[in-house]
Amino acid sequence: MPEPTSRGARSAPRPTGRVVIRGGTVVDGRGERVADVVVDGAEVVEVAPGATVPRGATVLDAGGCVVAPGLVDLHTHLRQPGAEEAETVETGSRAAALGGFTAVVAMPNTDPPIDSAAVALEVLALGAGATCLVAVAGAITMGRAGERLAPMGELASLGIHLFTDDGAGVQDVAVMRRALEYARGFDVTLAQHCEDDDMAGGGHMHEGEWSSRLGVPGIPAEAEEMMVARDIALARLTGGRVHFLHISTGRSAEFVAAAKAEGLSVTAEVTPHHLTLTHAELAGYDPVYKVNPPLRCESDVRALRAACMSGTVDAVATDHAPHAPERKDATLDVAPPGMLGLQTALPVVLAALAHGPGANGAVTHGVSDGPGTMSTRDILGLMSWQPARIAGLARDQGGDQGGPIEPGGPANICVIDPAATWEVDASRLASRSRNTPWAGRVMNGQVRHTLFRGEPVVIDGEAQR
Amino acid sequence: MTGLGRQGGAEAAKGGRRHLLSIAELGAEGIEEILEVSDAFVEVGRRSIPKVPSLRGRTVVTLFAEQSTRTRLSFETAAKRLSADVLSFSVDTSSLKKGESLRDTVETVAAMGVDAFVVRHTSAGAPAAVARWVDASVVNAGDGWHEHPTQALLDCYTIRQVLTERGGHPLEGSGVGCFVGLRVAIVGDVRHSRVARSLVLALGALGAEVTLVAPGSLLPPSLVGWPVAKVSYDLDAVLPNVDVCYLLRLQSERGAGAFLPSVREYSAWYGLTSRRAALLGDDALVMHPGPMNRGVEIADDVVALPQSLVLRQVSNGVAVRMAVLFMLLGQGQVGSGGGAPALAPISGPAPTLGTVVGA
Numbered sequence: 001m002p003e004p005t006s007r008g009a010r011s012a013p014r015p016t017g018r019v020v021i022r023g024g025t026v027v028d029g030r031g032e033r034v035a036d037v038v039v040d041g042a043e044v045v046e047v048a049p050g051a052t053v054p055r056g057a058t059v060l061d062a063g064g065c066v067v068a069p070g071l072v073d074l075h076t077h078l079r080q081p082g083a084e085e086a087e088t089v090e091t092g093s094r095a096a097a098l099g100g101f102t103a104v105v106a107m108p109n110t111d112p113p114i115d116s117a118a119v120a121l122e123v124l125a126l127g128a129g130a131t132c133l134v135a136v137a138g139a140i141t142m143g144r145a146g147e148r149l150a151p152m153g154e155l156a157s158l159g160i161h162l163f164t165d166d167g168a169g170v171q172d173v174a175v176m177r178r179a180l181e182y183a184r185g186f187d188v189t190l191a192q193h194c195e196d197d198d199m200a201g202g203g204h205m206h207e208g209e210w211s212s213r214l215g216v217p218g219i220p221a222e223a224e225e226m227m228v229a230r231d232i233a234l235a236r237l238t239g240g241r242v243h244f245l246h247i248s249t250g251r252s253a254e255f256v257a258a259a260k261a262e263g264l265s266v267t268a269e270v271t272p273h274h275l276t277l278t279h280a281e282l283a284g285y286d287p288v289y290k291v292n293p294p295l296r297c298e299s300d301v302r303a304l305r306a307a308c309m310s311g312t313v314d315a316v317a318t319d320h321a322p323h324a325p326e327r328k329d330a331t332l333d334v335a336p337p338g339m340l341g342l343q344t345a346l347p348v349v350l351a352a353l354a355h356g357p358g359a360n361g362a363v364t365h366g367v368s369d370g371p372g373t374m375s376t377r378d379i380l381g382l383m384s385w386q387p388a389r390i391a392g393l394a395r396d397q398g399g400d401q402g403g404p405i406e407p408g409g410p411a412n413i414c415v416i417d418p419a420a421t422w423e424v425d426a427s428r429l430a431s432r433s434r435n436t437p438w439a440g441r442v443m444n445g446q447v448r449h450t451l452f453r454g455e456p457v458v459i460d461g462e463a464q465r
Numbered sequence: 466m467t468g469l470g471r472q473g474g475a476e477a478a479k480g481g482r483r484h485l486l487s488i489a490e491l492g493a494e495g496i497e498e499i500l501e502v503s504d505a506f507v508e509v510g511r512r513s514i515p516k517v518p519s520l521r522g523r524t525v526v527t528l529f530a531e532q533s534t535r536t537r538l539s540f541e542t543a544a545k546r547l548s549a550d551v552l553s554f555s556v557d558t559s560s561l562k563k564g565e566s567l568r569d570t571v572e573t574v575a576a577m578g579v580d581a582f583v584v585r586h587t588s589a590g591a592p593a594a595v596a597r598w599v600d601a602s603v604v605n606a607g608d609g610w611h612e613h614p615t616q617a618l619l620d621c622y623t624i625r626q627v628l629t630e631r632g633g634h635p636l637e638g639s640g641v642g643c644f645v646g647l648r649v650a651i652v653g654d655v656r657h658s659r660v661a662r663s664l665v666l667a668l669g670a671l672g673a674e675v676t677l678v679a680p681g682s683l684l685p686p687s688l689v690g691w692p693v694a695k696v697s698y699d700l701d702a703v704l705p706n707v708d709v710c711y712l713l714r715l716q717s718e719r720g721a722g723a724f725l726p727s728v729r730e731y732s733a734w735y736g737l738t739s740r741r742a743a744l745l746g747d748d749a750l751v752m753h754p755g756p757m758n759r760g761v762e763i764a765d766d767v768v769a770l771p772q773s774l775v776l777r778q779v780s781n782g783v784a785v786r787m788a789v790l791f792m793l794l795g796q797g798q799v800g801s802g803g804g805a806p807a808l809a810p811i812s813g814p815a816p817t818l819g820t821v822v823g824a
Contacts, residue, residue: 212685215589215610215662220686285590329568331588333609 018054019456021415021449024062027377028069028403029385037067039411042453046407058456060449062415068380069403070102070132070412070450072387073342074162074191074269075245075317078104078134080126081119082111087322087432089123092342093130095320095430097457099342100414100447103133103401104320105391108144109167115139115150120158131450131457131465133401133412135391137162140179140190146170149179156186161392164191166245167292169227171197176231180240189267189390191243192231194252195293199223204333206279206294214282216332219294221249228252232259235266243390244268246319248293250303257312267390269317270304272345273437275352277301281437287328287335288437291321294337308353308382309374315387318345322433340436343429346383346416347443353379376418400453411454420446422461430463483793484596484603488614488666496667497641499788500622504637506784506791507626509546520549523794526574528595529585529606530556530567535755535779536606536616540583543786549794552579567591568598575599580794584608589659602793610657616754617663619785621671623778624709627750644671650703652678652735653713653762656685656724660754661713665691678703680735682724700735704744711752712737712762732761742767750774 021037026047038046038054053059073096079087089106096104106123108114114123120136127134138155142148144165152163163183169192170176176192183190200223205211207218228244232255235242247253247268256268273291278298281289289295307313321338328335353374388394388402395402400410426439450458457464488496509515525544529537537553544551554574561570571582581602584592589609596603607613621644628643629636649668655661655677668675669692676695677684684696697703704710715731725731732738737751742764745751751763751773759765768775 207686209687209689212687213662213690215608215612215659217610218686285593326566329566331567331586331591331594333588 018057019411019451019454020051020053020057020059021062021067021413021451022051022053022059024065024067024415026067026405027380028405029381030404030406032377035067037405037413039413039451039454042411044405044407044409044411044413047405060415060456060459062448064417064419065448066376066380066416066418067405068100068414068416069384069388069405070401070414070452071100071346071380071383072385072391072393072401073101073104073318073320073345074243074315074387074391075166075271075319076104076106076342077109077319077321077338078106078123079322080110081122083324085432086324086327089126089130089134091430091432092320092322093127093132093134094463095340095342097131097450097452098430098447098461098463099344100346100416100450101132101342102412102414102450102452103135103388103391103393104342105135105137105162107166108137108139108164113139113144114155115142115144117151117154117158120155120160124158131463132452133393135393136160137164137166137191139163140165140170141175144168146172146175149175149182152179152183152186152188156188160188162189162191162243162390164193164245166191166193168197169193169195173230173234177234177238180234180238180242183240184238189241189243189392191245192227193245194224194227194231194247195219196223196226199226203294204290204337205282206296208279208297210279210282214285216282219292221251221296221300224249224293225251225255228255232256232264232266235259235264236262239265241265242267246271246274246293246317247304247313248274248296248300250300253303253307253312257307257310260312267314268307268312269315269387269390270308270313271319272316272341272348272352273339275301275304275308275316276348277437282332285332287330287332288339288435290332290335290337291319291339292337305352309378313382315390316345316349316382317387318342320431321435322431323435324432325434328433328435338435340429340431340433342431344424344436344438344443346447347445348438349379349383350418350445351443411451413449413451414447415449416445417448418445420444420448422446484592484605485614485789485793486592486596486603486605487612488617488663488670491614491667491670493641493670493672496618496621496670499618499785499792500625500641501637502788502792503618503622503781503785506546506787507781509787510780510784516546516548518548519791519795520544520547523549523580524552524578525549525581525583525790525794526552526554526579527583527585527606528554528571528574530561530591531585531587531607533585533607535782536585536613539779539782540604540606540615540786540790542783544790546783547787547790549580549790567594571595571598575601581790604789604793607659609659610662611659612663612666613659613754614663615782615786615789616660617667618789619778619782620664620711620752620754621667622785623752623774623781624750626781627774627777631748641671644668644673647673647709648676648707649673649709649711650676650678650700650707651711651713652700652737654683654716655679655713656683657716658713664711665693669693676703676707678735680725680731700737700741701744704741704749705746707745707749709750709752710737710745714754714756715758715761717758728761736760736762736764737767738764739766742770745772748772752778755779
């Protein structure tokens with residue numbers, strides 16, 4: 001087997017000077033401490049209260065802020081190649097940096113899909129100069145058609161760690177079984193978009209009270225749960241490693257919890273919107289709320305929040321899915337599913353998990369009280385070091401994501417002001433698309449600065465390039 | 466007080482105009498008002514010249530992106546009897562076929578100066594989308610499986626008309642008390658029926674007791690929030706105890722076929738045959754929104770029974786749609802003084818070039 005060359009794309013180091021992040025509270029997998037962080041080049045050189053500011057250093061104020069390892073998004077649609085009118089690697093990674101992310105995993109449902117080394121290398125090359133690390137997920141099957149296996153070995157040798165046909169699940173159970181068996185040799189993870197196509201039946205929203213009222217064909221929760229249950233059985237059978245993308249129902253979370261208790265190698269992610277919004281949003285037929293998996297019931301939202309708190313869910317991932325306005329501004333059945341997520345993920349997740357009962361109702365909408373609250377550090381775990389590990393980007397896996405913030409460590413850092421409030425203006429988002437469900441909503445918590453490999457790519461909420 | 470569009474929420478009209486997108490936004494009061502205004506237009510329909518100048522100078526577009534005979538003709542007749550100018554637009558001949566988006570098409574038509582869009586579309590929510598895009602009033606003439614509000618209104622009108630006649634009361638001012646406790650069975654493909662969704666909401670708002678009768682595969686996945694008293698799979702057991710038996714068309718073009726073993730089996734279990742019609746009480750009414758599949762959901766000889774209201778539904782449709790268009794577009798704020806609008810007949814000297822009257 002060829003030696004893996006790298007984990008994700010490595011950009012040529014940009015000349016960066018010294019940076020001091022002053023006056024914040026460092027929060028990472030190791031714990032919390034009040035400290036200044038001194039960065040030299042792409043490396044952290046000092047973490048200490050009252051650190052001396054080197055001559056000529058850029059000083060970034062972090063008073064009242066949390067200084068955390070950069071966020072890692074397991075699930076980003078950068079749309080390049082093939083749909084550059086909706087997003088490009090450049091615009092998507094700028095949105096990521098503004099959202100506090102220092103790494104994204106680009107999904108392979110591009111056109112052509114990432115099912116060959118050629119396309120993977122193209123996306124990695126596009127990402128080489130980006131404002132965050134652009135890692136790439138490969139397709140499980142050729143053309144994401146669910147029939148023949150994609151060249152996993154060749155793709156793994158480029159540093160690809162996650163494989164998925166996202167946008168669709170692998171329908172044929174025999175194909176999925178072979179894929180899991182084959183993948184064992186490459187230390188990679190198969191990530192499944194769990195949706196049984198026959199069960200989903202061409203639906204456009206969650207099947208239930210609202211789809212029945214609105215006369216819209218629905219996608220039952222079981223369409224997802226059946227495939228979660230099936231792939232848990234396959235993980236048991238093959239010993240393979242399965243990551244469940246964007247689980248959206250309470251029962252999916254129960255299945256994952258049981259599989260973990262059994263000791264199977266499974267992980268799961270949820271999206272910010274499935275932690276906050278319900279199918280009732282579709283009452284006005286606004287396609288901005290059309291997303292796959294669909295927005296579910298309030299009971300699912302509560303169960304997913306609880307699953308984040310219990311550790312059943314390993315990561316929050318955005319499923320950032322840009323669509324050009326002319327495609328999204330159609331009737332509900334014609335509009336493609338998906339919503340933007342990178343620039344709003346952190347405050348939305350804070351609202352869902354941190355602020356506690358009754359807080360921040362403006363953001364969490366119908367579901368304003370939750371089963372409890374999570375510490376900032378646990379939430380950052382869901383958004384930084386836990387997804388970094390699933391993506392194979394953690395330091396002990398040869399990567400530079402997810403912290404911890406310590407001398408000699410990589411300077412991938414985001415600085416978050418938890419008290420800042422801001423209003424989402426869709427027209428000012430860095431994405432090429434405008435399909436955010438949060439337009440006009442007030443967010444609590446803002447990403448103030450982002451450092452990618454030592455370079456301040458975001459300062460005071462403004463992208464630097 | 467008019468209920469039209471008052472609770473439109475996100476669909477609230479731009480620029481103070483109002484829409485009719487769903488029965489849900491009307492409430493009992495709104496329905497009652499439309500039925501009362503309809504009385505006046507039924508009277509207009511009986512005149513030798515059934516035409517009034519109420520909407521002279523207004524333009525109504527019927528935008529039909531799905532096949533329709535009666536609804537389109539009914540709306541166009543209604544608009545013409547109100548002296549509105551009517552533009553007729555169908556997908557077969559339009560730029561939608563050339564790939565123009567619905568939004569561009571609608572905005573283009575709106576730019577020509579249009580007061581109301583009457584929208585029929587295969588997509589649920591299309592009229593709501595049109596209402597977001599343009600300033601004109603929007604009337605939902607049937608959207609996918611969602612709603613067909615004017616059908617439910619004309620059905621309620623017809624029920625009220627018949628019950629009031631039977632009671633020997635004058636129709637005007639009779640209110641909607643006749644619906645309270647009225648036992649209505651809605652039979653057939655509820656799942657794919659916009660008529661059923663609107664009718665259930667209307668009858669529920671007015672206090673009727675609705676029973677849905679359908680094979681399990683043709684019921685909607687959830688009935689949460691539906692004002693329905695009962696669900697039954699046994700039409701024979703339901704028929705002796707209803708005041709109205711409302712048959713839905715088997716929507717075979719919506720793929721209802723995949724939900725059933727065969728049309729023949731459907732007809733055997735859920736069709737209103739003459740044997741089944743005999744189970745109905747003497748006073749029970751039989752209704753169907755049309756177009757009928759004779760011999761499938763309703764037998765040919767049942768259509769011809771005196772208690773069958775099928776054609777009466779159609780003729781009342783024009784008056785009810787006149788009422789809806791009048792209430793959306795008429796200058797006189799309906800309801801400010803309550804009661805029916807003053808509807809001067811078109812009379813006087815023959816029109817000259819200076820006073821054009823809609824032909």
